[in-house]
Amino acid sequence: MRRVKCKIAYDGTHFAGWQVQPGQRTVQSCLEDALEKIHKGKKTKVTASGRTDSTVHAYGQVVHFDTPLAVPEDKWSQALTPFLPRDIQVKEAEYVEGGFHARYGAKEKEYRYRVLTGPAKDVFRRHYTYYVPDQLDINAMREAVSQTIGRHDFSSFCAANTDVVDKVRTIFKAEVLQEGDELIFVFRGNGFLYNMVRILVGTLLEVGKGKRSPESVGAAIRACDREAAGPTVPGHGLFLWEVVY
């Protein structure tokens, strides 16, 4: 058996998230079904760097699985594609040591959240951006986002329904990019709590709308209280962008 590491992309629109759930279309189940066919009926478990929720996209999710097959590493994408739906794409594959683990080995993750601004929605980006009609103060949001950088207890930015005990995470990079009529919120860190990026963006958008001050974001972190942060923005603007090992 050899372990394969794959970089995959998926359009989360029509998935009930990453993880297998009975009766639901998930990315994990589609990948495991494809591998079962390639392995002539033998079930193969696929492990990802982390789950993504319903409607959340991945540009660079990383997964691993074990196989007895001797497919050349540059042929894994071709081998899997005929068995995968068109909304999952295998971008890269390589053989790795048996000790490699897509989840436990992840050192850095980058998430990006796309916000569409301007006078009207765009029908072609309805699944990939969150539309915000309000005028947004980008300088205020940039001042606010810089306060998230560093090692903090992010309890305020974590959905209540989580089992995770240690809520300390380190953010290496946090910025707001302007690309045409979109704002891209970029967060790079050693790990993220459940809904953390979506709550961070929801809080930053409140800053952008003038509903709260830039300084209130640092205060919200220090409060360690979910009530101190803003709302959770929808999943469809969120992309798991990159995972580094």
Place this chain on the structure above:
Amino acid sequence: MRRVKCKIAYDGTHFAGWQVQPGQRTVQSCLEDALEKIHKGKKTKVTASGRTDSTVHAYGQVVHFDTPLAVPEDKWSQALTPFLPRDIQVKEAEYVEGGFHARYGAKEKEYRYRVLTGPAKDVFRRHYTYYVPDQLDINAMREAVSQTIGRHDFSSFCAANTDVVDKVRTIFKAEVLQEGDELIFVFRGNGFLYNMVRILVGTLLEVGKGKRSPESVGAAIRACDREAAGPTVPGHGLFLWEVVY
């Protein structure tokens, strides 16, 4: 009764084209269903600048319909949106004279065709671009596309199954734009035959791949023979971009 002119956008992915067809989901039937609800059960016919095929998109389709309702023109979009699916968007609406006709009054149309180039497909643009893995000679395609400008009999660039007799059309603008990893084929003219843009792009891509010379495009026009042109590219890269009256 007053006549309303609307500019609409739609994502063609999940439509069997513009025109009402029994048992099919079409843009026209969705719009007419929405208007029927607004008019309390009274049927309202919607006329477009022209049909679009299955999977073809519209960024700026124009339609008209007649109504007895006194909805302010800037409120038509809001009035229709709750009754429309999310893949149709009403961008603008205005009252026009009764003599206005979305189809017969159209003076200019612009179509754009998006081709994705580069080493790999993009799962997020699979419905909006046609992926071409080959290296393309953009200068050769630009030389070729310039030959389509002007007044020509475009019989060679028309699908066989058409009732149209007069196949003379005038192209005002024809160009190949490079935007990141995409090539955008732009055609602006006084009208287009059935599949004309898709056959033009199919022929230009043969030039780009070195399968035919740039001069052969002018020769294909003069031949007035469908066999002299290239293949029809898929509908999902095509956008009806603008209609001018």
